[in-house]
Amino acid sequence: MERKAIVVGVNRNSSAESFAHSMEELCNLAQACDVLVLGEITQNLHHFDKTYYVGSGKVEELLALIEETEANIVIFDDELSPSQIRNLEGKLDCKVIDRTMLILEIFASRAKTKESQLQVEIARLNYMLPRLVGSRESLGRQGGGSGLKNRGAGETKLELDRRKIEIKIASLSKELEQLVARRKIQRKQREKNEIPVVSLVGYTNAGKSTLMNVLLDHSGLEKHVFEKDMLFATLETSVRKITLTNSKEFLLTDTVGFIKKLPHHLVKAFRSTLEEVTEADLLLHVIDYSNPHHEEQKELTNKVLQDIGVENIPMIYAYNKSELLDGPFPPHEDCVYISAKTGKGMEECIQLISKQIFNDYISCEMLIPYTDGTVLSYFNEHSQIIATDYEEDGTKLIVECKKADAEKYHQYIQNVL
Known part of the structure; x- marks a missing residue:
């Protein structure tokens, strides 16, 4: 069945432009999940409504829009509480999901390696755990008195489901730990070889994988990484050795992109992958210069890096997709304007990398x-x-x-x- 959605957002303190960008990003996330967006409802509030996230008047407006467009799903721009989901689904009589669920779905469909699949599944189960609710009909009434005999069937079923999920999370986490240990051994081996490591970081769809492939071409290697013009095309950490014309070598790693309101479950689950970044000798921060919100995206990426413990690592800002804009571009130290698509500025980018990592x-x-x-x-x-x-x-x-x-x-x- 075709999934048709209405997107809903609440602007609390953001500027109108920043809020509009967040809603546009939500529509792009829905598109990445093959969901057709048919309408949008927004509201300015100082605080989220505890019952419905939006005010009760907006819920009525939303109900009318669902009937008019025959939408079968409603997507909210912020993470909803279990009670909000329950209240909204009861009122709207259709599936209700939030931005976190949408991102988790994208990650689940794109995860290819065992490690990223485990990371996504752990994040999904952690998200589901507090949101376990039974449909009203299946829940038994809770009896008085003590002992298991007097408890409703529904409550017991919920407890069993919760326990099953907790056991599964523990089992998957153990499996993930083994893979993480293997990755640490590989990292130690690389340190022993004394090859400098450059990590590509940046907002999702900024062009990190395209840039990596251009550097691989420059090095004469054909082992390309997957690239596509879509959100979260890369989930796996790819590591490639780049050999420059002067025989100097460095390792280049490509990591998962960041996004506004990135679910904390995902940051936690992908911590082992993001550890690659914390141990790099240089960060190459790729920015989509053609995006009108690139400064906001740059700040958000820097904040996530700070949150995962990245400090005192030199950084080069690579302003990508510069072919889509007219120059001249303001010169800055540790900053280069490139086009991974056309190859413009790549020599300058390589020189800047060399200057940073081969200074010894x-x-x-x-x-x-x-x-x-x-x-x-x-x-x-x-x-x-x-x-x-x-x-x-x-x-x-x-x-x-x-x-x-x-x-x-x-x-x-x-x-x-």
Whole structure:
């Protein structure tokens, strides 16, 4: 059956423009779930109505709109309490969901790896737990006195359902912990290899995956990540090694995008995935510059990063989709204007990344005896050779290499340039 919806929102203290953007985003989320939006009802209130979220007059207006449009679902822009859902469904006689449920549905349909599927399912069950309600007919009346004999059948069924969900959450969390432990081992291995890590962060649909694929093309790799012009196209954390033309390497990770009113259940469930960000050497914050609300999205992303414990990590702001706007663009330090679609500004972006993560490289002159071929091979593979000369005592190199490598092979260094 086709899902046809009315979207409902309450503006408490936001500006009219910010509220309109939130409602537009809600419609885009519905579209991502293949739900057709037929109408919209909004209200300005200082506080949400405890009974219905909107005032009783608006509920009547909503009822009339449902009948007129034959909508079968009502979507609210904020998270509803269990009693509000119950009251609204009783009054409107149709399915009532909120923004959190909608985002959970999108995540459930897009999750491909075992880890992201577990994360979404745990978030969904945690959301459902306080909202367990039986239909009025199936609930038995609670009897007086003590003991299980006197309790209504409905109440007992709810308790059993609740217990089942709690057991399932515990079981899935245990399974997720094992996968998280595996991810930690992989991270430790990467640290041991001393390869710097750059993490892509940003609002959903800002172009993070497209940018990652452009950098992969630049590196000559074909192992692309999934990209599409839609909300939450990426849920899995992808890690790829990028090798630059000067033989320098770094790891690039792509993470789940953020959104306004991101459900706390999801932030909690995806914490293990987001840990990749907290241990990065550099954050590449991708911003959709063509979006009129890009400043608000930038602030929201920074706030979520702060909430998950990201601090003292250098950040580059990559203003993407700049091909959709007319310049000139104001220059800022640690900021680059790019178009992942056309490739504009990519060289500048790579230079900015290199400047940040390869600042511990030094240039030196080395003489490696012919007997130490393995050392020569190592520098050929892990550093940029600027000049090579074959002398009587060995191979003379002018190299740009990591400080750590220079210290390790100090006996071969003749001059630091």
